[in-house]
Amino acid sequence: MTAATETPKPNLLELLWRAAPEAGRGPRKKLTVDEVVAAAIGLADAEGLEAVTVRRLAQELGKAPMTLYTYVPGKNELVALMLDTLFERMERTAPHGSWRERLAAVARDNYALYRVHPWAAAASPSRPPLGPGQCAKYEHELRALEGLGLGDVEMDDALTYLLAFVRTAAQDAAQSEAERAASGMDDQEWWEANGPLLAKVLDTERFPTAVRVGQAAGEAHDAAYNAEHAFEFGLARTLDGLAALIER
Amino acid sequence: MTAATETPKPNLLELLWRAAPEAGRGPRKKLTVDEVVAAAIGLADAEGLEAVTVRRLAQELGKAPMTLYTYVPGKNELVALMLDTLFERMERTAPHGSWRERLAAVARDNYALYRVHPWAAAASPSRPPLGPGQCAKYEHELRALEGLGLGDVEMDDALTYLLAFVRTAAQDAAQSEAERAASGMDDQEWWEANGPLLAKVLDTERFPTAVRVGQAAGEAHDAAYNAEHAFEFGLARTLDGLAALIER
DNA sequence: TTCGTACGTTGTATATTGTACAACGTACGA
DNA sequence: TCGTACGTTGTACAATATACAACGTACGAA
Structure with missing residues (x-):
């Protein structure tokens, strides 16, 4: 004892x-x-x-x-x-240009990190523990938001929001790739296997909008889900959303 | 054979x-x-x-x-x-009001679902399999985006973007709660245990912005991470971001 | 220089997990 | 009526994280 x-x-x-x-x-x-x-x-x-x-x-x-x-x-x-x-090792693009360019660079640095290390997107929590890498990263990224008239709390909110978007986009991209690899089916095989049932079950009476939009989206992206497109679309929206806060 | x-x-x-x-x-x-x-x-x-x-x-x-x-x-x-x-069972608020109100209702319905079933946020992939529940949900949610002048692909992009935000917000909320519960420490105990080391290591010379903003954010939210606040902030930003697309 | 002991290393062991396999028995269709 | 397809279940296996105790190394005090 x-x-x-x-x-x-x-x-x-x-x-x-x-x-x-x-x-x-x-x-x-x-x-x-x-x-x-x-x-x-x-x-x-x-x-x-x-x-x-x-x-x-x-x-x-x-x-x-x-x-x-x-x-x-x-x-x-x-x-x-x-x-x-x-986080310690990752590339940190030197800030320059408009706030929008600076934040885009932050987003792309993060996205690149997660694309090179796909496991990291899934493993990383919204609030990583305060290690030296995370602190250096936080410091660097906050600087892209300085001098814009935001309060300290708003700066943190805005950065957290942006990073959560990037993390999710990367996570979805990695997951979509992993599923493709795991299933061992390419798109064509998948449709050959599942098309008949879907055709039977997805009647345009119950789901008119869903069938129409789903088909259009499926044809527009070469895969059922095009991760890069989702990232670009989402990044533009996210920066627009922050613009409403910053340029108000 | x-x-x-x-x-x-x-x-x-x-x-x-x-x-x-x-x-x-x-x-x-x-x-x-x-x-x-x-x-x-x-x-x-x-x-x-x-x-x-x-x-x-x-x-x-x-x-x-x-x-x-x-x-x-x-x-x-x-x-x-x-x-x-x-997805089949979940509440679907009847659409009414401006597009912003309709999309906010979609977001809140989803958030409510994930808050009642926290495991679902972590388990749900960005593109759930096309079951009857998912289809009914997709159909209902797309209708909030009809008649706004968006193309079919844009409608899908916008909805995917909105839902990914909600899912991530709910996921982060659930994870933050789970971590709190797992650690068995409340905020005060955590600070008593880790404060001294952090004070030593977070010098304001290396991390001036991070220390300042981190402290402000920590004090503003009663916990180290206030999930509900993050959701409300993010929802506003997300709708602003979609506004730039819809009202262009 | 010697020697006790703190600590690095490792083999063994346990509780859990998902699920493969084969035995058993039920009840439908010929 | 009876063979067999299929639901049910006990046993078994591989893989996981990690607890525990044995073993030996090398530092610090003598």
Whole structure:
């Protein structure tokens, strides 16, 4: 019952800021948190986040699975670290031009990040933990909104709104790709398989507008859902929406 | 090698439209797909989607786990059915007023759905499978966009954009609540635990804007992240953004 | 220099998950 | 009436995160 020998789990924040008290006695660590996180990111990039299991990652690093728990308290914390590392590394276009150009650049930087690391869109929460990467990102992105006459709270609201749009757009794009890949059917095969039933069931009496618009949308985009188009359309709308706030 | 006795797995679309050919011989089924789906929805509402396991759901229905696979080919299909059922049942405010009021009503109906069934926001893809519920929903929502001078493709784009916003807002709200509940810390406890480190690490030299704006935002909302505020702010922006398209 | 102990490493083990497979029995159609 | 298609279910398996304890390393005090 002696509480003296308790080794408290490192906090997520301490981990993010690499503020863990370094060990004294015992064997030297043969890895670093950064190496573990980098390996996890590489694995996720190559094979998706679902391939990042403790076993697999350990194997990739030439260690036993349980070893990783010395570096990271659990898998959730690992993912948080992966994300913050991405945020730290990501491209930050130097701000210039009108506020609209500056915000568009912020949006495109984020979208590019998520397109290169599709797993990140799904993993990233609306309010990421305050790691160094996230803070640097927040600082940079807020600067695109300075000097526009917005209050501090409005600046945060506007940025959160913009980033949520981008994250969702990227998430939808990645998911749509993943579904296509998983089904193993291209569009034509899908229609051959499901067309007859749909034709029977989608009568224009019950769903006149839906059938008309759905068909038009389907034909306009080469796939059933064209992610890039949705992003461009949404970005324009989002900036228009912010214009109503900024230029009021 | 006789292919005559193959019982092909029922297609997801067939399942959604309840178009499966009813069985002839053999014992009578003691449940229906709808009962299974309804039980799953109830379970998810009460204890979250992660509580909906095959074993648990079977127990709830007084059956052996594997029995469920007679009604549903797998868990993915079950979730799709749960969602479509929600869409079928959901409130659809009768359209009236300006286009802005009509679209706001669509957004609020969706938001209300996701707030009552928080698991649905996370589970629902950007393009849900074309079940009867989804079709009825699509038809109803498109009508709020008719007669505004938009092309068919633009109508679909605009609706997709609006719905993605609502889904994300609801998702973020649910996630923020879940995290709060999971951590078991209220805001004060969190600050007591993490404040000292943050104070050390967030120096105003590196992150001047971030610290200033972050503090203002944190104080403005009673919690670190106020979901309802984000929804109202975002809805206004989203409608403003669509206004630029509609009233051009 | 020595030696106790804190701590890194790892093998084993457990509780959960989705679902494949085969046995069993029911009730329809010939 | 009876064969067989199909609903039901027990058992089984692979994969997950991670708890626990054994083992050995190397630091810090003697």
